Amino acid sequence: MSYEKLFETNISGESAKAWKASGKKAVGYVCCHVPTEILLAADVMPIRLRATNCVDSSDAEAWMSSFSCSYARSILQYLMNGTYDLDGLVQSDGCMMATRILDNWEHIAKKNNKAQFIHQIGAPRITNDTSIGYYKAELQALADLLGEFSSKKVTDESLKAAIAKTNEVRDLIAQLSALRKEAKVSGTEALRVMLANCDMAIDEYIAAVKEFLADAKGRKPIESRARLMIIGSALDNPEYIKVIEDKGGLVVADDLCFGVKAFGDKIVVDDKDVLGSIANYYLNRNVCPRSLDNRPAIHKNIVDACKEYSVQGVIYEKMQNCECWGGEAYYLEPDLKAVGVPMLQVEREEQMANAGQLAIRAEAFVEMIEK
Amino acid sequence: MATQNFDPTQPVNMIDLTCNQVDSIYQHMLSKGMPEVMWTVDIQKFVWEEVRDAHKNGKKLVAFGGPVPVTIIRAFDCVPFFLDTIPTRIASMEDLAGRFIDETEKCAPTSMCAIDKVQLGVALKNEFGVNIDAFVHATVPCDSARIAYPMMERLFGCPCFTFDCPFRHDDKGYKYVADQIEAFVPWMEQLTGLKWDAARKAKFREINEESNRSYTLLTELGNLRKKTPCVLPGRMLVLNEIVAPLAGTKECTAMLATQLEMGNMLADMGMSGTRCPEERYRVCLMQNMLWSNTGIMDWMEKTYGAVTVMDGFGYQDGVIMGDLDNWEMVKRQTAESMLLTPMIHGATGPTEYWLKVIDKMYDEYKVNVSIFMGHVGCKHTWASGKIVTDYIQEKYGIPTLYVDVDAIDPRYKSNDELRAQIGEYMESVVGAENFTK
């Protein structure tokens, strides 16, 4: 089947290589506040950097220290060891850990005489007219620089064409979510499909997901002991969800930045202000608790998703040294309790050293829900 | 370790407790007849009593965190209460700091910065001992603050204003903050019921004039520290970090003026306020100030003649305001000074900002011992650490000692352990003579 590529979680770099072979540029990005539409409009292939299956990040640790988040550190490792061989890196100041990937990579690349397009955009942490205006100016600067870099000027027309494509992806992921709701697609599979979007060329991705959805629609629902939702720090390892699902849970919903939230609703374009529409969309999207004014809205989204997907338990995974996703329990847990949904908190590292412990805790959680 | 005149099992009134402690130090110094150092306590008395008595004096108490335009808060006749002063004040008191840190760790990550853990812990326990009328905070310095502030907003349940600080401190960024200052003024009008009228603007002008005086003195103090030998002790840097929240007050100017006067006098007499038998080394502490053990700087002075001449986070580079009658310019310069606040200028933004601070310090202060006193909560500065220390090695030929510490939680590392680490470095890498042996 041609959609098999969706399930290869290793970072092969194959699509990026093919893209670059045609004389075009491929640029990495970190976090959800870099609008891929701008890269696509400049005919640059956006590669969302991830750290899946990174088993050793010691070289990067020398740069970022052991106090850093292992996900961010592992991404730097993949840049350093050539797993990613790209033309550059664009980043927003997602969280301070993610931000330092750029600082370090810029420095290391320069030291190694590796030519890179490096650019940081500021992404505000509150949403209002002033911050959207600032963000739009940041995006305009990115669009101008990328246009120069790729020799393809970013125009309203090219942005609209890119939005049409990303909206198509958003629509497909909404269909994927509907199948998760019907228990026809597991959480492990769903994360694999969504992760594939990080490294595949968009047309190839759209075609593959369409085929997968067509097949999955005809499936019988998966039997499970508990319908679960997973939330928390950047999770780019489907094996993590598999450990939970092997214990009888079915992860039917998520609130992860590599999950459905990375896709979100469609962008509505105002023809008179296309870039403004993008800025408005990305800043209003409740994708990450890095912002200071969206916590209650994020919590409400989670509670609403629990109701909509008949979730019986929430697993809140926190990466060690991740502050962004560190403090949600205090207000979220009571909100979930009010709708009868228990929450399990687990700490993790990018390298899955504690799968056995996760399995034990997941099993106990599923059992508790069953009772 | 500081005296702990409280029962850790009972609720604490932080403001009363601190005022009482500062007052006993004050009385003690009075009774001992130590007029030459009274000014160091006078300023502390002012800070804490101003907060304690805000309501008694008919003023609103505006708590704040991160870089905010304190001068505007003062112009609206409110008392700004810098919440960071609580953790830095109690950092050497193991039971008290631990009490709040432990409370926060029940609901937030242990990896969070203890500056924020303490503030949040006090809020969770509701032990500030004063009612907060409003909370103004910023989206920097770091992810720890970004967990703490929204939670504190909800715990305080009072009107709140958030400044979004841009990652890059460039023209666009200053304009962005200036636009938010424009919006802050009507918010303050609503909070206080006072108008931004001619009288208020005149008051604001006076505050800015005073702030200019403070920052001018601070620059002169910086220049004095550049001289060899440095006559001002390392621990004075800790005191001077108070300027950002206090600039614009006469008390702050007076404190800096006295410090400068004393420093110049010592220099003229060929004497020193440090504990050095002889200045041998000029140290830069390039990450956070070690509030949980400021005595370590005295010890370095006494033991190795190593004077901390500057610290990277606290490095003061205040903005002297230009045309005080030009609102557009004042807004813009207020924005600049917000983004130049200690902890913001070097730590919160591209690592290259920190390198700029390093250049200023290492060139101008003739640093020859480099210590990365790395506060464990400050993960993003650790993540810039190698870039910064490689730079120092390559450009200045100085190897850097890395020491992990908790700037606020004294339980993290004992004094003996810390001394052993620094001592080994000083003796085996720097080749320093130990004066006390």
Ligand code: SF4
């Ligand atoms: S997992 Fe947390 S700390 Fe790590 S990059 Fe993501 S938000 Fe930042």
Ligand code: SF4
């Ligand atoms: S010391 Fe570092 S971690 Fe702590 S509040 Fe300051 S910037 Fe944040």
